[in-house]
Amino acid sequence: xxxxxxxxxxxxxxxxxxxxxxxxxxxxxxxxxxxxxxxxxxxxxxxxxxxxxxxxxxxxxxxxxxxxxxxxxxxxxxxxxxxxxxxxxxxxxxxxxxxxxxxxxxxxxxxxxxxxxxxxxxxxxxxxxxxxxxxxxxxxxxxxxxxxxxxxxxxxxxxxxxxxxxxxxxxxxxxxxxxxxxxxxxxxxxxxxxxxxxxxxxxxxxxxxxxxxxxxxxxxxxxxxxx
Amino acid sequence: xxxxxxxxxxxxxxxxxxxxxxxxxxxxxxxxxxxxxxxxxxxxxxxxxxxxxxxxxxxxxxxxxxxxxxxxxxxxxxxxxxxxxxxxxxxxxxxxxxxxxxxxxxxxxxxxxxxxxxxxxxxxxxxxxxxxxxxxxxxxxxxxxxxxxxxxxxxxxxxxxxxxxxxxxxxxxxxxxxxxxxxxxxxxxxxxxxxxxxxxxxxxxxxxxxxxxxxxxxxxxxxxxxxxxxxxxxxxxxxxxxxxxxxxxxxxxxxxxxxxxxxxxxxxxxxxxxxxxxxxxxxxxxxxxxxxxxxxxxxxxxxxxxxxxxxxxxxxxxxxxxxxxxxxxxxxxxxxxx
Numbered sequence: 001x002x003x004x005x006x007x008x009x010x011x012x013x014x015x016x017x018x019x020x021x022x023x024x025x026x027x028x029x030x031x032x033x034x035x036x037x038x039x040x041x042x043x044x045x046x047x048x049x050x051x052x053x054x055x056x057x058x059x060x061x062x063x064x065x066x067x068x069x070x071x072x073x074x075x076x077x078x079x080x081x082x083x084x085x086x087x088x089x090x091x092x093x094x095x096x097x098x099x100x101x102x103x104x105x106x107x108x109x110x111x112x113x114x115x116x117x118x119x120x121x122x123x124x125x126x127x128x129x130x131x132x133x134x135x136x137x138x139x140x141x142x143x144x145x146x147x148x149x150x151x152x153x154x155x156x157x158x159x160x161x162x163x164x165x166x167x168x169x170x171x172x173x174x175x176x177x178x179x180x181x182x183x184x185x186x187x188x189x190x191x192x193x194x195x196x197x198x199x200x201x202x203x204x205x206x207x208x209x210x211x212x213x214x215x216x217x218x219x220x221x222x223x224x225x226x227x
Numbered sequence: 228x229x230x231x232x233x234x235x236x237x238x239x240x241x242x243x244x245x246x247x248x249x250x251x252x253x254x255x256x257x258x259x260x261x262x263x264x265x266x267x268x269x270x271x272x273x274x275x276x277x278x279x280x281x282x283x284x285x286x287x288x289x290x291x292x293x294x295x296x297x298x299x300x301x302x303x304x305x306x307x308x309x310x311x312x313x314x315x316x317x318x319x320x321x322x323x324x325x326x327x328x329x330x331x332x333x334x335x336x337x338x339x340x341x342x343x344x345x346x347x348x349x350x351x352x353x354x355x356x357x358x359x360x361x362x363x364x365x366x367x368x369x370x371x372x373x374x375x376x377x378x379x380x381x382x383x384x385x386x387x388x389x390x391x392x393x394x395x396x397x398x399x400x401x402x403x404x405x406x407x408x409x410x411x412x413x414x415x416x417x418x419x420x421x422x423x424x425x426x427x428x429x430x431x432x433x434x435x436x437x438x439x440x441x442x443x444x445x446x447x448x449x450x451x452x453x454x455x456x457x458x459x460x461x462x463x464x465x466x467x468x469x470x471x472x473x474x475x476x477x478x479x480x481x482x483x484x485x486x487x488x489x490x491x492x493x494x495x496x497x498x499x500x501x502x503x504x505x506x507x508x509x510x511x512x513x514x515x516x517x518x519x520x521x522x523x524x525x526x527x528x529x530x531x532x533x534x535x536x537x538x539x540x541x542x543x544x545x546x547x548x549x550x551x552x553x554x555x556x557x558x559x560x561x562x563x564x565x
Binding site for chain 2: 172204
């Protein structure tokens with residue numbers, strides 16, 4: 001068990017306590033809840049729009065502070081914008097220190113709400129001499145491709161679906177993988193697209209309907225190697 | 228009054244303890260670090276993650292934003308990436324064994340920052356945990372006991388480390404609480420509350436790829452998933468109470484009177500229920516989701532919540548299981564340490 005120090009505290013002890021406090025304040029400011037995106041485009045995203053609709057309709061029903069769910073939503077978004085501006089300024093202030101200590105961090109695991117309409121990446125390749133794309137990576141549950149994929153690629157798929165990262169580089173990677181497996185039919189083009197499915201309600205599943213209504217989402221990205 | 232409060236605060240951060248808890252954290256965190264690197268090496272993906280596209284990588288290289296990244300000094304060629312990952316693995320093994328502990332902790336820290344900076348698109352929560360804790364391991368006297376360093380010191384210099392500073396371990400405890408509490412606060416969406424019927428866990432086990440199996444099974448145990456959602460959210464949010472409970476429960480002078488709030492708050496040791504629930508939570512994550520080493524690294528930090536005597540018992544038990552002789556127990560603390 002720890003024990004208290006009885007001798008007088010040295011200047012080093014004061015300095016240490018000051019630095020520890022500074023470190024904890026910096027980390028605490030940096031980990032305050034902070035959405036990765038908060039602009040008009042993000043608010044119109046189907047997943048976000050659905051979440052806002054469900055939240056404010058239910059909230060308005062239980063606590064009718066405003067005349068309509070829409071009014072309530074506008075007021076809450078105004079508050080959220082103020083909070084985000086303040087936190088953003090705080091993060092800018094502490095970030096240089098945290099970068100020097102390798103301690104930048106954000107913990108958003110299943111934050112907000114887990115997607116109701118999850119996305120799955122589909123990789124298709126058009127081999128040389130063919131006019132049609134053929135399915136190359138079927139990443140739905142239970143497929144061999146899905147089982148063989150390193151879990152970190154799922155994070156790439158998520159980031160790419162939000163417009164972060166380089167689709168061309170990821171397509172070139174799949175073209176390279178295809179060419180290694182099919183040297184006689186190298187890839188002329190790679191198409192990346194996302195299938196959006198709907199998570200069925202538990203009552204529907206229990207009633208025997210677990211259909212997920214897969215639909216093509218987001219315009220497919222087509223990549224062709226430079227000649 | 229202010230001066231007295233500050234003096235007590237400084238005294239709190241100046242406290243010392245036996246080094247056994249550090250040893251247990253070093254071993255568990257070191258094993259998690261080794262497993263994380265082996266997972267990448269065995270899956271054959273290290274060049275894809277880190278190297279230049281012309282050398283087997285996927286994404287183009289940009290000058291690292293972190294001032295600590297070693298890729299500011301040399302480009303991530305296939306050779307450099309291999310050397311870096313194997314050096315990191317060697318340092319992680321040495322760290323686990325407690326050999327040149329402070330030096331290899333520093334190597335681990337630089338390697339981890341460099342690699343995680345190169346793979347922002349691939350990085351999982353687990354990678355962030357490794358990076359943040361590698362910094363704390365540099366600060367901590369992890370090699371003071373149950374280590375090759377301690378063995379060499381005892382054998383050649385006849386010295387035994389009796390006490391080490393408590394503050395690095397307390398920082399580890401607070402960091403873990405910050406991770407859980409901030410994650411819990413982020414769970415502010417409707418599915419984490421009554422507004423959408425506590426459906427978050429049900430939705431999560433229906434995420435293709437992340438969940439190991441199609442989530443239809445969860446519909447048949449829906450009330451259980453609702454209960455899991457409620458417990459997980461509030462366990463995370465309130466985890467911040469645990470370090471304060473631990474700090475307030477330590478008393479140098481049991482005869483000194485304390486207020487009723489402190490007496491009530493410290494009546495129970497919160498570590499038991501919270502860490503046990505954490506164990507169940509992370510084991511469930513391992514079974515249900517493909518999240519790599521996230522759960523193992525989180526669990527590897529739990530021993531930072533153990534008191535040194537408890538850690539010593541666990542270490543002795545481990546030695547008995549592995550049939551290796553345990554070193555002589557750490558001597559009791561001197562009367563006054565500063």
